[in-house]
Amino acid sequence: MKKSNWRKWNRAIHRDLGYICAGLTLIYAISGVAVNHVQDWNPNYKIERTTAFVGPVEHYAEDTDDALAREVLRRLGLPGEYKNTFRPDPETLRIFAGNRTIQVNLRTGEAAQEIVRTRPLIYQTNFLHLNHPKRLWTYFADLYAVALALLAVTGLFILRGKQGITGRGAWLTAIGILLPLFFLWLYS
Template identity: 50%
Template sequence: MPKIRWRKWNNILHRDIGYLVVALTVAYCISGIAVNHINDWNPNYRITKEFISIPPIHAESRDEIVAQARASLRLEKEPRNAFRPDPSTLQLFFEDKTVSIDLPTGNVLIERATPRRVLFEMNQLHLNRPKKLWTYIADLYALALLVVSVTGLFVLKGKNGITGRGAWLTAIGFVIPIVYWIYYISF
């Protein structure tokens, strides 16, 4: 009976599945870095701010205030919503912008959000916003990464493989998140 050459099949699996997951791995890595820094910037939208002035608004009712604001700003479209976070501020929400007005001074901030092309789409996939079929694709991708990780342990043999240097590097890879988690829950 011929000897099964498991290492050959291990390396073939590692190589071929690795090729299959390259594009998604790159997308998830870029998206992961972007989303990890969500407190520093908006990874999905580029926000542009414009400051202008209009005459102060002294109307009483919300509808009158909104009407005066729209007239002063020459806004033809109805806002999707209008909100007064405090007595001196009016916010108008449109599909493509948000308008914040300081009523006593007439100072206006217009914020426009435009999607960051490609990064927006990568983030949507990474965060599983599409749901449905994408959930199963993401699950298959996770299983493929698991296979690539495990088969990668056995690609090399000898002092650079899992019985040598690879064992130490693998152990360090396990220790880093464990130590961090112990530290994190301790404080």
């Protein structure tokens, strides 16, 4: 009678799932660190602020916002296309053009620009990690979570004896369970 070698299958499952999950784990790890520190920075976008002097814009009280916006954009050397304008007060014009917002004091000619750019790699990893695509990605992410659970369970039984789950592994597993419980207790 042939002996069932479940440890061989356990190692094979653990190894193959580990390779499959490695790339996804890196994506989730990069995004996780970025999102954990959202109070310190915007992980998705980099906002560049610049100032310029365009000179006083004459007839700003009489001209239309469209004419003023086109004149300011011309003086800044930017294309004349914009999405919208807004006047918070009679002397200030905000221009929303593409990925930038320009606020100009029409009387003094001082212009402040904010240019918003996506952070390469981090924006995309956050997009997936926070499940913005929905639909099929939700099921894929669920499969990944199941695969991680299988990795955890198969990992418990890779080693035998005092280094395995009946020895040192039991202590490390207990620490892994107790740490989140401690923080739940601490913050509740």
